[in-house]
Amino acid sequence: MKYLLLIILGLSCIQPVEAQADFCSIRNSSFNTGESITLKVFYNLGKMYVGAGEATFNVGLERFANRDVYHVVGDGKTYRAYDWIFKVRDKYESYIDTATLQPLKFIRNVNEGGYKIYNNVIFNQAGHQAISTNGTFTVPPCVQDVISAIYYARNIDFNKYNSGDKIPFAMFLDDQVYNIYIRYMGKEEINTKFGKFRAIKFKPLLIKGTIFEGGEKMTVWVSDDANKVPLRIESPISVGNIVVDMVNYSNLRYPFTSLLSKK
Numbered sequence: 001m002k003y004l005l006l007i008i009l010g011l012s013c014i015q016p017v018e019a020q021a022d023f024c025s026i027r028n029s030s031f032n033t034g035e036s037i038t039l040k041v042f043y044n045l046g047k048m049y050v051g052a053g054e055a056t057f058n059v060g061l062e063r064f065a066n067r068d069v070y071h072v073v074g075d076g077k078t079y080r081a082y083d084w085i086f087k088v089r090d091k092y093e094s095y096i097d098t099a100t101l102q103p104l105k106f107i108r109n110v111n112e113g114g115y116k117i118y119n120n121v122i123f124n125q126a127g128h129q130a131i132s133t134n135g136t137f138t139v140p141p142c143v144q145d146v147i148s149a150i151y152y153a154r155n156i157d158f159n160k161y162n163s164g165d166k167i168p169f170a171m172f173l174d175d176q177v178y179n180i181y182i183r184y185m186g187k188e189e190i191n192t193k194f195g196k197f198r199a200i201k202f203k204p205l206l207i208k209g210t211i212f213e214g215g216e217k218m219t220v221w222v223s224d225d226a227n228k229v230p231l232r233i234e235s236p237i238s239v240g241n242i243v244v245d246m247v248n249y250s251n252l253r254y255p256f257t258s259l260l261s262k263k
Contacts (some may be wrong), residue, residue: 012090024142026101030228032153032253033070037229037246040193053088054247057127061112062095065104069095072147086113092146097136100125101152106145106172121145121172130172139177143170148181154228158184166203180204182220190221191230191243197263198224199231204255225258 010228038056042049062071090112095105106121119175121132123143125188130137144152149171158169162188185201199221212248218235222228229252249256 017079020134024100026152026155027104028098028151029152029153029227030253031059031070032251033059033252035059035253036248036250038248039230039233039244040247042193042243042245044243051079051245052082055090057147059151061098068098068102069104070151071095072151074147077127088112091164092147094145094151096148096151097125100144101148101155103145103148106147108146108173119174123172130175132175134175137172137175137177139172140170140179140251143172146171146173150230154203154213154222156228158202161237188221189222189260190232193263194231194247194259196260197221198260200224200228200257223256223258225256226254227252227256229256 008016013061019259031237036056038054038057040054043052053076055074057072057074058072060071062069064071074090074092076088076092078086078088088111090110091107092109093105093107094103096103098200102125104125105123106119108117108119108121110117119133121130123130123139123145125142128139128141128143130139130143149169152169161184163184165180166219167184168179168181170182182204185203187198188199190197190199191202195246200223201219201221203219218233221232222230229246229249231246233242235242
């Protein structure tokens with residue numbers, strides 16, 4: 001289960017630069033300080049899906065660079081029963097300006113099978129720079145990091161789009177700018193390990209690599225309510241298929257009205 005947390009995020013796309021101006025003024029209307037969401041990764045073994053790991057995302061409120069910021073921490077890990085195969089202990093942190101939903105600081109601290117990466121990034125959004133552990137890089141306006149991108153995307157008004165529309169934005173990861181997009185696929189009801197939901201469906205375009213197949217083969221569902229909580233991710237990978245389900249939550253900003261029935 002290498003790159004456990006990135007699998008859950010579902011953001012590994014590379015596309016030509018597209019305009020970002022429409023998204024520079026987005027405001028938070030979907031999540032609150034104190035929110036916690038846990039997602040579980042199920043790996044396909046023949047006709048069975050076996051739980052292999054999980055990730056938890058927690059939102060706090062702090063001060064950074066004389067601004068109020070959401071301090072979002074994402075912790076991903078394999079279960080101990082799978083550690084002997086490939087042990088994952090990943091931690092991602094983002095300090096997101098509460099006024100603009102743009103990241104001011106990003107920390108990536110991962111240990112995947114003994115391979116360790118640490119990167120600390122400070123964003124100068126006004127100067128279009130990302131100052132990382134490895135140097136200074138030019139970035140486009142309103143650039144996101146891999147964590148802030150999730151919370152940014154939760155505030156997109158999908159009612160403004162038609163099924164098939166692409167929604168682009170820029171992300172900085174591993175000292176590179178990735179201009180990614182998601183394709184809105186409409187709305188539907190979905191059954192998950194937690195229960196049955198009304199959901200918003202979209203597909204990120206993935207570039208073929210060591211884990212994912214290329215194309216729009218990953219599918220993501222988020223709750224069709226004001227919270228827009230990630231509910232399920234399905235994707236083929238190089239050695240099978242995965243399903244990622246939301247299995248626990250607390251302190252949502254609004255009532256979970258998209259939950260039709262709980263298992």
